[in-house]
Amino acid sequence: MGYLIGNYMTASAITVLVYEIVASFDREIDHIWRSSWSIPKALYLFSRYYPLIYLSIGMGYSTLPYVPQNHTPELTASSSCQAHVWYRGFGGFVLIVPTVSMIFFFRVAAIYGNKPKFVAFLVVLFLVPAGLSMTSTHLPPWVPTSESCLFEEEWQSLPIYSLSIPLLGWVPPLGNSALLFVFTLLRLWSPFHEAVSTADTTALNIKRIKRKSPILSSLFTDGIVYFFLVFTGFSQFTPYLYGARLILNLREIATKDFDPEAGASSISLSTFAAQTECHDFGLERV
Template sequence: MQGGNSSGSSPDIDKALATQVDYRSSVAALVFLLYDICITIDDEVNFIWPKPWTRTKFLYLLIRYLPLFVQTSILTIGSPDLTPSFHFTPHDCFIWQVYQGVATVLVFAAVDCVLILRVFALYNNNRTMRRLVVVAFALEFGGMCVGLGLSLPGIQFDDICLTTSISSELLIYAGSTLLFQTFLFALTVFKFVQAVREGWGDTPLLSLVMRDGTWAFFLLFAVVAGDAALYGLKNHQFASVLYGWLLSVFSFAGYHVLLNLDRLNDAPRLATSESSTNDSPYQFTTRIVTDREQAAAYELRAFNARPSGSGHGG
Protein backbone atom coordinates (compact mmCIF):
# COMPACT_ATOMS: atom_id res chain seq x y z
CA MET A 1 0.00 0.00 0.00
CA GLN A 2 2.97 2.32 0.37
CA GLY A 3 2.81 5.00 -2.26
CA GLY A 4 -1.00 5.03 -2.33
CA ASN A 5 -1.30 3.47 -5.80
CA SER A 6 -4.76 1.96 -5.33
CA SER A 7 -6.28 4.53 -7.71
CA GLY A 8 -3.69 3.87 -10.38
CA SER A 9 -1.65 7.00 -9.78
CA SER A 10 2.10 6.86 -10.27
CA PRO A 11 4.59 7.06 -7.38
CA ASP A 12 5.85 10.41 -8.72
CA ILE A 13 2.35 11.88 -8.59
CA ASP A 14 1.85 10.54 -5.05
CA LYS A 15 5.16 12.02 -3.98
CA ALA A 16 4.31 15.42 -5.45
CA LEU A 17 0.91 15.34 -3.78
CA ALA A 18 2.41 14.41 -0.42
CA THR A 19 4.95 17.22 -0.72
CA GLN A 20 2.26 19.78 -1.52
CA VAL A 21 -0.05 18.61 1.29
CA ASP A 22 2.76 18.54 3.85
CA TYR A 23 4.05 21.98 2.90
CA ARG A 24 0.64 23.65 2.81
CA SER A 25 -0.27 22.11 6.15
CA SER A 26 2.94 23.48 7.67
CA VAL A 27 2.26 26.94 6.24
CA ALA A 28 -1.31 26.88 7.58
CA ALA A 29 -0.10 25.89 11.06
CA LEU A 30 2.47 28.68 11.04
CA VAL A 31 -0.08 31.27 9.87
CA PHE A 32 -2.48 30.18 12.60
CA LEU A 33 0.21 30.60 15.25
CA LEU A 34 1.37 33.95 13.89
CA TYR A 35 -2.19 35.25 13.80
CA ASP A 36 -2.87 34.22 17.37
CA ILE A 37 0.39 35.74 18.58
CA CYS A 38 -0.53 39.02 16.87
CA ILE A 39 -3.98 39.22 18.47
CA THR A 40 -2.62 38.40 21.94
CA ILE A 41 0.50 40.56 21.85
CA ASP A 42 -1.23 43.26 23.92
CA ASP A 43 -1.81 40.78 26.73
CA GLU A 44 1.82 39.70 26.55
CA VAL A 45 3.02 43.30 26.82
CA ASN A 46 0.69 44.04 29.72
CA PHE A 47 1.03 40.83 31.71
CA ILE A 48 4.33 39.15 30.82
CA TRP A 49 6.88 41.84 30.02
CA PRO A 50 6.62 43.76 33.34
CA LYS A 51 7.25 40.61 35.37
CA PRO A 52 10.65 39.72 36.80
CA TRP A 53 12.45 36.77 35.29
CA THR A 54 10.89 33.73 36.90
CA ARG A 55 10.33 30.20 35.69
CA THR A 56 6.80 31.15 34.63
CA LYS A 57 8.03 33.95 32.39
CA PHE A 58 10.74 31.72 30.93
CA LEU A 59 8.25 28.92 30.23
CA TYR A 60 5.85 31.37 28.61
CA LEU A 61 8.45 32.78 26.21
CA LEU A 62 9.80 29.32 25.40
CA ILE A 63 6.34 27.92 24.69
CA ARG A 64 5.30 30.93 22.63
CA TYR A 65 8.36 31.52 20.45
CA LEU A 66 10.33 28.27 20.14
CA PRO A 67 7.58 26.62 18.03
CA LEU A 68 7.42 29.75 15.90
CA PHE A 69 11.16 29.60 15.24
CA VAL A 70 11.14 25.86 14.54
CA GLN A 71 8.20 26.06 12.15
CA THR A 72 9.74 28.95 10.25
CA SER A 73 13.00 27.05 9.86
CA ILE A 74 11.42 23.80 8.70
CA LEU A 75 9.56 25.47 5.85
CA THR A 76 12.75 25.02 3.85
CA ILE A 77 12.05 21.27 4.04
CA GLY A 78 9.16 20.10 1.93
CA SER A 79 8.90 23.23 -0.16
CA PRO A 80 8.37 22.19 -3.79
CA ASP A 81 10.47 25.15 -4.92
CA LEU A 82 13.20 25.43 -2.27
CA THR A 83 13.97 21.92 -1.11
CA PRO A 84 15.30 20.41 -4.38
CA SER A 85 17.95 23.15 -4.60
CA PHE A 86 19.55 22.15 -1.29
CA HIS A 87 20.60 18.64 -2.40
CA PHE A 88 20.24 17.04 1.03
CA THR A 89 22.14 13.85 1.77
CA PRO A 90 20.58 11.08 3.92
CA HIS A 91 22.80 12.25 6.78
CA ASP A 92 21.50 15.81 6.39
CA CYS A 93 17.94 14.52 6.55
CA PHE A 94 18.76 12.52 9.67
CA ILE A 95 20.21 15.58 11.41
CA TRP A 96 17.12 17.54 10.41
CA GLN A 97 14.88 14.91 11.98
CA VAL A 98 16.94 14.99 15.19
CA TYR A 99 16.53 18.78 15.29
CA GLN A 100 12.76 18.54 14.92
CA GLY A 101 12.51 15.72 17.45
CA VAL A 102 14.53 17.53 20.13
CA ALA A 103 12.59 20.77 19.58
CA THR A 104 9.31 18.90 19.96
CA VAL A 105 10.46 17.28 23.21
CA LEU A 106 11.39 20.71 24.59
CA VAL A 107 8.02 22.21 23.66
CA PHE A 108 6.10 19.25 25.08
CA ALA A 109 8.12 19.35 28.30
CA ALA A 110 7.60 23.10 28.74
CA VAL A 111 3.82 22.82 28.29
CA ASP A 112 3.77 19.85 30.66
CA CYS A 113 5.57 21.95 33.27
CA VAL A 114 2.80 24.56 33.09
CA LEU A 115 0.14 21.89 33.51
CA ILE A 116 2.12 20.27 36.33
CA LEU A 117 2.37 23.54 38.26
CA ARG A 118 -1.40 23.87 38.02
CA VAL A 119 -1.87 20.41 39.49
CA PHE A 120 0.59 21.17 42.29
CA ALA A 121 -1.42 24.27 43.13
CA LEU A 122 -4.74 22.44 43.01
CA TYR A 123 -3.45 19.95 45.55
CA ASN A 124 -1.88 22.68 47.70
CA ASN A 125 1.65 21.37 47.02
CA ASN A 126 0.86 18.08 48.72
CA ARG A 127 4.16 16.24 49.06
CA THR A 128 2.80 12.84 48.03
CA MET A 129 1.06 14.29 45.00
CA ARG A 130 4.16 16.23 43.98
CA ARG A 131 6.24 13.07 44.08
CA LEU A 132 3.64 11.12 42.13
CA VAL A 133 3.40 13.75 39.39
CA VAL A 134 7.18 14.19 39.18
CA VAL A 135 7.63 10.42 38.77
CA ALA A 136 4.94 10.36 36.07
CA PHE A 137 6.59 13.28 34.28
CA ALA A 138 9.99 11.57 34.43
CA LEU A 139 8.44 8.44 32.91
CA GLU A 140 6.82 10.50 30.16
CA PHE A 141 10.04 12.36 29.39
CA GLY A 142 12.00 9.13 29.43
CA GLY A 143 9.45 7.46 27.16
CA MET A 144 9.64 10.32 24.66
CA CYS A 145 13.44 10.22 24.61
CA VAL A 146 13.53 6.43 24.29
CA GLY A 147 10.91 6.42 21.54
CA LEU A 148 12.73 9.16 19.64
CA GLY A 149 16.12 7.50 20.08
CA LEU A 150 14.92 4.08 18.95
CA SER A 151 12.95 5.37 15.97
CA LEU A 152 15.42 7.82 14.44
CA PRO A 153 17.83 5.23 13.00
CA GLY A 154 14.94 3.50 11.24
CA ILE A 155 13.53 6.58 9.53
CA GLN A 156 14.14 6.66 5.78
CA PHE A 157 13.87 9.63 3.45
CA ASP A 158 13.65 10.45 -0.21
CA ASP A 159 15.81 13.01 -2.05
CA ILE A 160 13.93 15.99 -0.55
CA CYS A 161 13.91 14.63 3.03
CA LEU A 162 10.29 13.49 2.82
CA THR A 163 9.76 10.59 5.22
CA THR A 164 9.15 7.32 3.38
CA SER A 165 9.55 4.80 6.20
CA ILE A 166 9.59 4.93 9.99
CA SER A 167 10.11 2.60 12.90
CA SER A 168 7.13 1.61 15.02
CA GLU A 169 9.11 2.64 18.13
CA LEU A 170 8.11 6.22 17.38
CA LEU A 171 4.68 5.37 18.78
CA ILE A 172 6.33 5.09 22.22
CA TYR A 173 7.00 8.81 21.89
CA ALA A 174 3.35 9.63 21.25
CA GLY A 175 2.01 7.09 23.73
CA SER A 176 4.05 8.54 26.58
CA THR A 177 2.60 12.00 25.95
CA LEU A 178 -0.98 10.75 25.66
CA LEU A 179 -0.77 8.79 28.91
CA PHE A 180 0.72 11.70 30.84
CA GLN A 181 -1.82 14.20 29.53
CA THR A 182 -4.61 11.82 30.52
CA PHE A 183 -3.09 11.41 33.98
CA LEU A 184 -2.94 15.17 34.59
CA PHE A 185 -6.47 15.66 33.32
CA ALA A 186 -7.75 12.91 35.61
CA LEU A 187 -6.12 14.62 38.60
CA THR A 188 -7.70 17.93 37.64
CA VAL A 189 -11.17 16.39 37.26
CA PHE A 190 -10.84 14.57 40.58
CA LYS A 191 -9.99 17.77 42.43
CA PHE A 192 -12.78 19.67 40.71
CA VAL A 193 -15.36 17.03 41.64
CA GLN A 194 -14.07 17.09 45.20
CA ALA A 195 -14.34 20.87 45.28
CA VAL A 196 -17.92 20.79 44.00
CA ARG A 197 -18.91 18.31 46.71
CA GLU A 198 -17.28 20.48 49.37
CA GLY A 199 -19.01 23.62 48.13
CA TRP A 200 -16.12 25.65 46.69
CA GLY A 201 -16.13 24.33 43.13
CA ASP A 202 -17.65 27.54 41.73
CA THR A 203 -14.73 29.79 42.67
CA PRO A 204 -13.56 31.73 39.60
CA LEU A 205 -10.01 30.45 39.44
CA LEU A 206 -10.91 26.82 39.98
CA SER A 207 -13.54 27.14 37.26
CA LEU A 208 -10.90 28.65 34.97
CA VAL A 209 -8.41 25.87 35.74
CA MET A 210 -11.03 23.23 35.00
CA ARG A 211 -12.21 24.94 31.82
CA ASP A 212 -8.70 25.47 30.44
CA GLY A 213 -7.63 22.02 31.56
CA THR A 214 -10.51 20.44 29.68
CA TRP A 215 -10.14 22.15 26.32
CA ALA A 216 -6.35 21.93 26.46
CA PHE A 217 -6.47 18.20 27.22
CA PHE A 218 -8.82 17.33 24.37
CA LEU A 219 -7.02 19.61 21.91
CA LEU A 220 -3.58 18.24 22.73
CA PHE A 221 -4.83 14.67 22.86
CA ALA A 222 -6.50 14.98 19.46
CA VAL A 223 -3.47 16.39 17.65
CA VAL A 224 -1.02 13.90 19.21
CA ALA A 225 -3.33 10.96 18.51
CA GLY A 226 -3.89 12.16 14.96
CA ASP A 227 -0.18 12.53 14.34
CA ALA A 228 0.49 9.07 15.82
CA ALA A 229 -2.25 7.57 13.62
CA LEU A 230 -0.63 9.03 10.50
CA TYR A 231 2.74 7.60 11.49
CA GLY A 232 1.04 4.25 12.00
CA LEU A 233 -0.17 4.15 8.40
CA LYS A 234 1.80 2.29 5.78
CA ASN A 235 1.81 5.30 3.48
CA HIS A 236 4.39 7.31 5.38
CA GLN A 237 4.60 10.04 2.76
CA PHE A 238 1.78 11.81 4.60
CA ALA A 239 3.12 11.00 8.08
CA SER A 240 4.45 14.49 8.82
CA VAL A 241 1.36 16.42 7.69
CA LEU A 242 0.40 17.26 11.28
CA TYR A 243 3.87 18.04 12.59
CA GLY A 244 3.44 21.81 12.20
CA TRP A 245 0.05 21.64 13.89
CA LEU A 246 1.57 19.65 16.72
CA LEU A 247 3.89 22.56 17.52
CA SER A 248 1.23 25.22 16.96
CA VAL A 249 -1.40 23.55 19.14
CA PHE A 250 0.97 22.89 22.04
CA SER A 251 2.24 26.47 21.83
CA PHE A 252 -1.31 27.85 21.63
CA ALA A 253 -2.53 25.81 24.59
CA GLY A 254 0.50 26.51 26.78
CA TYR A 255 0.64 30.28 26.52
CA HIS A 256 -3.14 30.72 26.57
CA VAL A 257 -3.33 28.87 29.88
CA LEU A 258 -0.86 31.34 31.37
CA LEU A 259 -2.46 34.42 29.78
CA ASN A 260 -5.91 33.40 30.98
CA LEU A 261 -4.62 33.23 34.54
CA ASP A 262 -3.13 36.68 34.17
CA ARG A 263 -6.40 38.07 32.81
CA LEU A 264 -8.25 36.68 35.82
CA ASN A 265 -5.62 38.07 38.16
CA ASP A 266 -6.07 41.50 36.58
CA ALA A 267 -9.80 41.53 37.37
CA PRO A 268 -10.93 43.37 40.53
CA ARG A 269 -10.95 41.11 43.58
CA LEU A 270 -12.82 41.81 46.77
CA ALA A 271 -11.01 39.29 48.91
CA THR A 272 -7.47 40.58 48.43
CA SER A 273 -7.24 42.00 51.91
CA GLU A 274 -8.90 38.98 53.48
CA SER A 275 -6.67 36.22 52.14
CA SER A 276 -3.00 35.46 51.89
CA THR A 277 -1.40 36.92 48.79
CA ASN A 278 2.26 36.88 49.81
CA ASP A 279 3.30 33.96 47.65
CA SER A 280 1.21 34.39 44.52
CA PRO A 281 -1.30 36.80 42.98
CA TYR A 282 -3.56 33.92 41.96
CA GLN A 283 -6.41 32.88 44.24
CA PHE A 284 -9.40 30.57 44.01
CA THR A 285 -11.86 33.27 45.00
CA THR A 286 -12.94 36.74 44.00
CA ARG A 287 -15.51 36.99 46.78
CA ILE A 288 -15.27 37.95 50.44
CA VAL A 289 -14.46 34.82 52.42
CA THR A 290 -14.77 34.11 56.10
CA ASP A 291 -12.21 31.33 56.34
CA ARG A 292 -8.79 32.83 55.74
CA GLU A 293 -7.00 29.50 55.91
CA GLN A 294 -9.25 27.98 53.24
CA ALA A 295 -8.64 30.91 50.92
CA ALA A 296 -4.88 30.68 51.37
CA ALA A 297 -4.81 26.89 51.01
CA TYR A 298 -6.02 27.05 47.43
CA GLU A 299 -3.81 29.78 46.07
CA LEU A 300 -1.89 29.05 42.92
CA ARG A 301 1.50 29.49 44.56
CA ALA A 302 3.28 27.78 41.70
CA PHE A 303 2.61 30.60 39.25
CA ASN A 304 4.52 33.86 39.19
CA ALA A 305 6.78 32.82 42.07
CA ARG A 306 8.63 35.98 42.96
CA PRO A 307 12.38 36.25 43.40
CA SER A 308 13.43 36.50 47.03
CA GLY A 309 13.05 40.02 48.39
CA SER A 310 10.56 41.06 45.73
CA GLY A 311 7.98 43.49 46.94
CA HIS A 312 5.23 42.66 44.47
CA GLY A 313 3.66 39.67 42.76
CA GLY A 314 4.06 40.80 39.16
Protein backbone atom coordinates in the same frame (compact mmCIF):
# COMPACT_ATOMS: atom_id res chain seq x y z
CA MET B 1 1.47 15.86 -4.00
CA GLY B 2 1.80 14.72 -0.39
CA TYR B 3 4.52 17.28 0.26
CA LEU B 4 2.43 20.03 -1.29
CA ILE B 5 -0.51 19.27 1.01
CA GLY B 6 1.86 19.05 3.97
CA ASN B 7 3.33 22.43 3.09
CA TYR B 8 -0.14 23.96 2.91
CA MET B 9 -0.98 22.56 6.34
CA THR B 10 2.29 23.80 7.84
CA ALA B 11 1.80 27.23 6.29
CA SER B 12 -1.71 27.34 7.75
CA ALA B 13 -0.39 26.39 11.18
CA ILE B 14 2.28 29.10 11.01
CA THR B 15 -0.38 31.63 9.99
CA VAL B 16 -2.58 30.72 12.96
CA LEU B 17 0.37 30.92 15.35
CA VAL B 18 1.42 34.34 14.06
CA TYR B 19 -2.18 35.57 14.32
CA GLU B 20 -2.44 34.26 17.88
CA ILE B 21 0.82 35.96 18.89
CA VAL B 22 -0.18 39.29 17.36
CA ALA B 23 -3.76 39.18 18.70
CA SER B 24 -2.68 38.51 22.29
CA PHE B 25 0.56 40.48 22.34
CA ASP B 26 -0.89 43.38 24.36
CA ARG B 27 -2.07 40.92 27.02
CA GLU B 28 1.30 39.20 26.89
CA ILE B 29 3.10 42.46 27.63
CA ASP B 30 0.87 43.20 30.62
CA HIS B 31 0.86 39.75 32.20
CA ILE B 32 4.11 38.14 31.04
CA TRP B 33 6.81 40.58 29.99
CA ARG B 34 6.16 42.99 32.87
CA SER B 35 6.31 40.21 35.44
CA SER B 36 9.47 39.01 37.14
CA TRP B 37 11.34 36.06 35.70
CA SER B 38 10.17 32.65 36.88
CA ILE B 39 9.93 29.10 35.61
CA PRO B 40 6.31 29.57 34.41
CA LYS B 41 7.37 32.70 32.51
CA ALA B 42 10.18 30.78 30.81
CA LEU B 43 7.76 27.97 29.97
CA TYR B 44 5.35 30.49 28.50
CA LEU B 45 7.97 32.08 26.24
CA PHE B 46 9.18 28.68 25.09
CA SER B 47 5.71 27.29 24.38
CA ARG B 48 4.71 30.54 22.65
CA TYR B 49 7.64 31.11 20.30
CA TYR B 50 9.49 27.81 19.90
CA PRO B 51 6.67 26.09 17.93
CA LEU B 52 6.80 28.93 15.41
CA ILE B 53 10.55 28.40 14.98
CA TYR B 54 10.10 24.63 14.71
CA LEU B 55 7.36 24.83 12.09
CA SER B 56 9.30 27.43 10.10
CA ILE B 57 12.38 25.21 9.97
CA GLY B 58 10.24 22.24 8.96
CA MET B 59 8.57 24.34 6.28
CA GLY B 60 11.96 25.32 4.90
CA TYR B 61 13.24 21.76 4.67
CA SER B 62 9.98 20.42 3.26
CA THR B 63 10.43 22.63 0.20
CA LEU B 64 13.87 21.16 -0.60
CA PRO B 65 12.55 18.35 -2.85
CA TYR B 66 11.52 21.04 -5.32
CA VAL B 67 14.90 22.82 -5.24
CA PRO B 68 17.88 21.54 -7.26
CA GLN B 69 20.70 20.25 -5.09
CA ASN B 70 23.26 22.64 -6.55
CA HIS B 71 21.12 25.54 -5.28
CA THR B 72 21.22 24.33 -1.66
CA PRO B 73 24.38 22.22 -1.23
CA GLU B 74 24.80 23.15 2.43
CA LEU B 75 21.23 22.07 3.26
CA THR B 76 21.10 18.87 1.22
CA ALA B 77 24.42 17.51 2.47
CA SER B 78 24.18 14.18 4.27
CA SER B 79 25.12 15.65 7.66
CA SER B 80 22.56 18.43 7.34
CA CYS B 81 19.79 16.03 6.35
CA GLN B 82 20.66 13.68 9.21
CA ALA B 83 20.48 16.58 11.67
CA HIS B 84 17.12 17.57 10.21
CA VAL B 85 15.75 14.04 10.64
CA TRP B 86 16.75 14.05 14.30
CA TYR B 87 15.31 17.51 14.79
CA ARG B 88 12.01 16.51 13.23
CA GLY B 89 11.94 13.40 15.40
CA PHE B 90 12.75 15.00 18.76
CA GLY B 91 12.30 18.74 18.33
CA GLY B 92 8.55 18.76 17.78
CA PHE B 93 5.86 16.88 19.64
CA VAL B 94 8.27 14.92 21.85
CA LEU B 95 9.72 18.20 23.17
CA ILE B 96 6.68 20.50 23.15
CA VAL B 97 4.12 18.22 24.80
CA PRO B 98 6.28 17.62 27.91
CA THR B 99 6.62 21.40 28.15
CA VAL B 100 2.83 21.73 28.23
CA SER B 101 2.73 18.91 30.78
CA MET B 102 5.17 20.89 32.93
CA ILE B 103 2.78 23.85 32.78
CA PHE B 104 0.01 21.55 34.02
CA PHE B 105 2.44 20.33 36.68
CA PHE B 106 2.75 23.82 38.18
CA ARG B 107 -1.00 24.40 38.00
CA VAL B 108 -1.90 21.13 39.71
CA ALA B 109 0.85 21.48 42.33
CA ALA B 110 -0.50 24.95 43.12
CA ILE B 111 -4.10 23.90 43.71
CA TYR B 112 -2.90 21.06 45.96
CA GLY B 113 -0.89 23.46 48.08
CA ASN B 114 2.57 22.48 46.81
CA LYS B 115 2.67 19.70 49.38
CA PRO B 116 6.13 18.09 49.26
CA LYS B 117 4.92 14.49 48.91
CA PHE B 118 2.43 15.40 46.22
CA VAL B 119 5.01 17.49 44.35
CA ALA B 120 7.46 14.55 44.52
CA PHE B 121 4.77 12.31 43.05
CA LEU B 122 4.14 14.82 40.26
CA VAL B 123 7.87 14.99 39.52
CA VAL B 124 7.96 11.22 39.04
CA LEU B 125 4.78 11.42 37.00
CA PHE B 126 6.46 13.97 34.74
CA LEU B 127 9.92 12.42 34.44
CA VAL B 128 8.90 8.82 33.73
CA PRO B 129 6.81 9.49 30.58
CA ALA B 130 9.29 12.10 29.37
CA GLY B 131 12.15 9.66 29.87
CA LEU B 132 10.29 6.88 28.07
CA SER B 133 9.60 9.15 25.12
CA MET B 134 13.24 10.16 24.81
CA THR B 135 14.96 6.83 25.46
CA SER B 136 12.53 4.65 23.50
CA THR B 137 12.55 6.80 20.38
CA HIS B 138 15.24 5.58 18.01
CA LEU B 139 16.01 7.16 14.66
CA PRO B 140 18.31 5.11 12.41
CA PRO B 141 20.89 6.96 10.31
CA TRP B 142 19.54 8.76 7.29
CA VAL B 143 20.76 7.22 4.05
CA PRO B 144 21.12 9.74 1.20
CA THR B 145 19.36 8.28 -1.84
CA SER B 146 18.26 11.42 -3.66
CA GLU B 147 19.36 14.94 -4.51
CA SER B 148 17.62 16.46 -1.51
CA CYS B 149 16.69 15.51 2.04
CA LEU B 150 13.21 14.22 1.25
CA PHE B 151 11.43 12.89 -1.79
CA GLU B 152 7.80 11.89 -2.02
CA GLU B 153 8.61 8.24 -2.77
CA GLU B 154 10.76 8.16 0.37
CA TRP B 155 8.04 9.60 2.61
CA GLN B 156 6.83 6.30 4.08
CA SER B 157 10.36 4.93 4.51
CA LEU B 158 11.63 7.79 6.65
CA PRO B 159 12.29 6.68 10.24
CA ILE B 160 10.48 9.65 11.76
CA TYR B 161 7.25 8.63 10.02
CA SER B 162 7.20 5.00 11.09
CA LEU B 163 4.26 4.06 13.30
CA SER B 164 6.31 3.57 16.46
CA ILE B 165 7.72 7.11 16.48
CA PRO B 166 4.40 9.02 16.67
CA LEU B 167 3.09 6.57 19.27
CA LEU B 168 6.17 6.95 21.45
CA GLY B 169 5.97 10.71 21.11
CA TRP B 170 2.23 10.93 21.76
CA VAL B 171 1.14 8.33 24.28
CA PRO B 172 3.42 8.92 27.33
CA PRO B 173 3.13 12.74 27.38
CA LEU B 174 -0.61 12.70 26.71
CA GLY B 175 -1.12 10.07 29.40
CA ASN B 176 0.81 12.28 31.79
CA SER B 177 -1.27 15.35 30.92
CA ALA B 178 -4.47 13.33 31.23
CA LEU B 179 -3.57 12.28 34.77
CA LEU B 180 -2.82 15.88 35.71
CA PHE B 181 -6.23 16.88 34.36
CA VAL B 182 -7.84 14.13 36.45
CA PHE B 183 -6.19 15.60 39.55
CA THR B 184 -7.71 18.97 38.63
CA LEU B 185 -11.15 17.37 38.33
CA LEU B 186 -10.73 15.68 41.71
CA ARG B 187 -9.86 19.01 43.31
CA LEU B 188 -12.91 20.59 41.70
CA TRP B 189 -15.10 17.76 42.95
CA SER B 190 -14.54 18.68 46.61
CA PRO B 191 -16.68 21.86 46.67
CA PHE B 192 -19.32 20.19 44.49
CA HIS B 193 -19.50 17.17 46.78
CA GLU B 194 -19.76 19.42 49.84
CA ALA B 195 -22.53 21.44 48.22
CA VAL B 196 -24.51 18.31 47.32
CA SER B 197 -24.10 16.78 50.77
CA THR B 198 -25.31 19.98 52.45
CA ALA B 199 -28.09 20.59 49.89
CA ASP B 200 -26.57 23.99 49.10
CA THR B 201 -27.85 24.30 45.53
CA THR B 202 -26.62 27.87 45.17
CA ALA B 203 -23.04 26.61 45.40
CA LEU B 204 -23.66 24.54 42.27
CA ASN B 205 -24.47 27.59 40.17
CA ILE B 206 -21.81 27.84 37.45
CA LYS B 207 -21.82 31.64 37.35
CA ARG B 208 -21.47 31.78 41.11
CA ILE B 209 -18.54 29.37 40.99
CA LYS B 210 -16.80 31.53 38.38
CA ARG B 211 -17.42 34.62 40.49
CA LYS B 212 -16.25 33.08 43.75
CA SER B 213 -13.34 31.08 42.39
CA PRO B 214 -12.20 32.40 39.00
CA ILE B 215 -8.80 30.71 39.28
CA LEU B 216 -10.26 27.25 39.80
CA SER B 217 -12.79 27.89 37.06
CA SER B 218 -9.96 28.78 34.69
CA LEU B 219 -8.01 25.66 35.63
CA PHE B 220 -11.06 23.53 34.92
CA THR B 221 -12.25 25.13 31.67
CA ASP B 222 -8.75 25.41 30.19
CA GLY B 223 -8.16 21.75 30.89
CA ILE B 224 -11.44 20.72 29.25
CA VAL B 225 -10.80 22.81 26.14
CA TYR B 226 -7.21 21.59 25.84
CA PHE B 227 -8.09 17.90 26.03
CA PHE B 228 -11.06 18.32 23.71
CA LEU B 229 -8.78 19.84 21.08
CA VAL B 230 -6.12 17.17 21.59
CA PHE B 231 -8.45 14.49 20.26
CA THR B 232 -9.67 16.43 17.23
CA GLY B 233 -8.15 16.67 13.78
CA PHE B 234 -5.86 19.50 14.89
CA SER B 235 -4.51 17.44 17.77
CA GLN B 236 -0.85 17.61 16.74
CA PHE B 237 -1.08 21.38 16.42
CA THR B 238 -2.98 21.94 19.67
CA PRO B 239 0.01 21.90 22.09
CA TYR B 240 1.84 24.35 19.81
CA LEU B 241 -1.03 26.82 20.09
CA TYR B 242 -2.61 26.23 23.47
CA GLY B 243 0.34 25.66 25.81
CA ALA B 244 1.03 29.36 26.32
CA ARG B 245 -2.69 30.03 26.75
CA LEU B 246 -2.72 27.90 29.90
CA ILE B 247 -0.47 30.46 31.60
CA LEU B 248 -1.73 33.64 29.97
CA ASN B 249 -5.40 32.93 30.76
CA LEU B 250 -4.61 32.16 34.38
CA ARG B 251 -2.51 35.27 34.92
CA GLU B 252 -5.12 37.46 33.25
CA ILE B 253 -7.95 36.11 35.38
CA ALA B 254 -5.84 36.49 38.51
CA THR B 255 -5.72 40.26 38.00
CA LYS B 256 -9.48 40.71 37.67
CA ASP B 257 -11.89 41.57 40.44
CA PHE B 258 -13.60 38.80 42.32
CA ASP B 259 -16.30 38.34 44.90
CA PRO B 260 -14.91 39.64 48.22
CA GLU B 261 -17.37 37.42 50.09
CA ALA B 262 -15.68 34.31 48.74
CA GLY B 263 -13.23 34.31 51.63
CA ALA B 264 -11.47 31.01 52.08
CA SER B 265 -14.21 28.99 50.39
CA SER B 266 -13.83 27.24 47.07
CA ILE B 267 -10.37 26.03 48.10
CA SER B 268 -9.23 29.59 48.86
CA LEU B 269 -8.28 30.12 45.23
CA SER B 270 -10.03 33.49 45.10
CA THR B 271 -7.47 35.05 47.42
CA PHE B 272 -4.87 34.77 44.69
CA ALA B 273 -6.88 37.20 42.58
CA ALA B 274 -6.13 39.99 45.05
CA GLN B 275 -3.07 38.91 46.97
CA THR B 276 0.25 37.63 45.67
CA GLU B 277 1.22 36.43 49.12
CA CYS B 278 -1.18 33.49 48.95
CA HIS B 279 1.30 30.80 49.88
CA ASP B 280 -1.29 28.17 50.79
CA PHE B 281 -1.60 27.12 47.18
CA GLY B 282 1.53 28.65 45.72
CA LEU B 283 -0.45 30.32 42.96
CA GLU B 284 1.76 33.39 42.92
CA ARG B 285 4.22 31.27 40.93
CA VAL B 286 1.80 30.23 38.20
